Amino acid sequence: MKLDSTISAVITGGASGLGEATARRLASHGVKVALFDLNAERGEALAKELGGVFCQVNVTSSEEVDAAFAKARAANGQERILVNCAGVGGSVKTASRDKQTGEIKEYPLENFERIIQVNLIGTFRCITKSAAGMLTLDPLEDGDRGAIVNTASVAAEDGQIGQVAYTASKAGIVGLTLTVARDLASEGIRVNTILPGLFDTPLLARAPEAVKAALAAQAPFPKRLGLPEEYAHLAETMITNGYFTGEDVRLDGAIRMAPR
Numbered sequence: 001m002k003l004d005s006t007i008s009a010v011i012t013g014g015a016s017g018l019g020e021a022t023a024r025r026l027a028s029h030g031v032k033v034a035l036f037d038l039n040a041e042r043g044e045a046l047a048k049e050l051g052g053v054f055c056q057v058n059v060t061s062s063e064e065v066d067a068a069f070a071k072a073r074a075a076n077g078q079e080r081i082l083v084n085c086a087g088v089g090g091s092v093k094t095a096s097r098d099k100q101t102g103e104i105k106e107y108p109l110e111n112f113e114r115i116i117q118v119n120l121i122g123t124f125r126c127i128t129k130s131a132a133g134m135l136t137l138d139p140l141e142d143g144d145r146g147a148i149v150n151t152a153s154v155a156a157e158d159g160q161i162g163q164v165a166y167t168a169s170k171a172g173i174v175g176l177t178l179t180v181a182r183d184l185a186s187e188g189i190r191v192n193t194i195l196p197g198l199f200d201t202p203l204l205a206r207a208p209e210a211v212k213a214a215l216a217a218q219a220p221f222p223k224r225l226g227l228p229e230e231y232a233h234l235a236e237t238m239i240t241n242g243y244f245t246g247e248d249v250r251l252d253g254a255i256r257m258a259p260r
Contacts, residue, residue: 001080001144001240003029009081010072012036012059012126015043017201018151019085021228022235023050026081034072034079036065036086036126052076059086059122069129078137080146082130083235084123087151087169089203090115091162112165119169123150127180127191134189145188147239150177152195154250158257170195174248181246190245192238197252200225219253226251 001007009026013019014035023033023046033052037043040056047054053075055068072079096105127148134146152170159167173193181191198204198215204225207215216224234251238244 001140001142001147001242003031003236003240005030005032007081008032008034008072008076008079009083010034010036010069010079010126010130011083011085012057012122013085013087013151014083015039015046015054017085017203018196018199018228018231019083020046021232022083022085022149023052025229025232025236026239027052031081032076034068034076036068036072059126060117062125065125065129069133073133078133079130080134080137080140080144081148081239082126082146083149083151084126085151086122086126087119088115089166092165093162094164107164112168115165116169116172119166120172123173124176131180131184131187131189135187139188142242143188144190144242146190148180148184148189148191149235149238150191150193152193152248154195154197154252154255154257156195156248157250160257161260177248178246185245190238190242192244192246193248194231194234194238195248195250195252196226196231197250197255198225199228199231201228218258219255222253224253226253 009031011019011023014023015037027033027050035043035047035054036057043054055071057064057068137145139145150173152173155167156170156174177193
């Protein structure tokens with residue numbers, strides 16, 4: 001797929017971090033971008049800067065996602081690109097004992113459900129609705145109707161203590177990638193997933209510099225946090241390389257996460 005002004009894209013979680021970097025990279029090629037995010041102030045400002053459209057949306061709501069796609073398509077036309085970056089985290093042990101009181105606590109299931117709803121079901125909700133729209137398009141010269149890039153995490157394979165819900169949600173994204181790619185292959189829609197390691201995003205922005213330095217040192221090479229632009233570069237490759245589909249790719253400086 002050649003990136004130019006005839007192509008439109010939807011980026012969930014597009015107002016910051018990995019999503020923002022991807023939106024900027026696609027827009028630099030002339031692609032018309034729509035940003036799906038909860039942060040209206042940041043999203044509106046970035047959309048204005050990029051000449052795109054912002055849609056305030058919670059990906060756990062089918063009604064909000066439908067309305068966002070309708071708004072994006074009214075402004076930019078039917079998207080050929082979907083990049084799923086919306087997600088949340090959290091850290092609670094499956095079961096634990098309070099060191100002071102000895103009280104035993106279970107994992108709060110509402111928290112588990114929230115993370116699964118946003119990260120896994122929210123991603124699939126956007127995939128199926130975007131893919132249905134892509135099916136209305138004629139294939140490009142290379143046969144592509146569309147390209148979808150999802151965001152998992154190295155936690156899908158190296159989940160740390162307390163990351164059970166996050167790990168399950170991201171492993172689910174990895175698990176659906178090949179099946180969805182096979183589902184959509186006959187229609188010329190390619191599907192891939194990126195598993196980022198430790199990246200310099202707003203999620204880590206509030207961490208003390210000493211903590212960020214310690215995290216960066218865990219990567220064999222280069223010993224630093226990943227840059228959102230590096231994620232965007234790989235996303236672009238997955239979108240433009242017509243033989244790239246059904247793959248889950250780690251982008252992590254060869255890091256393998258320790259138990260904690």
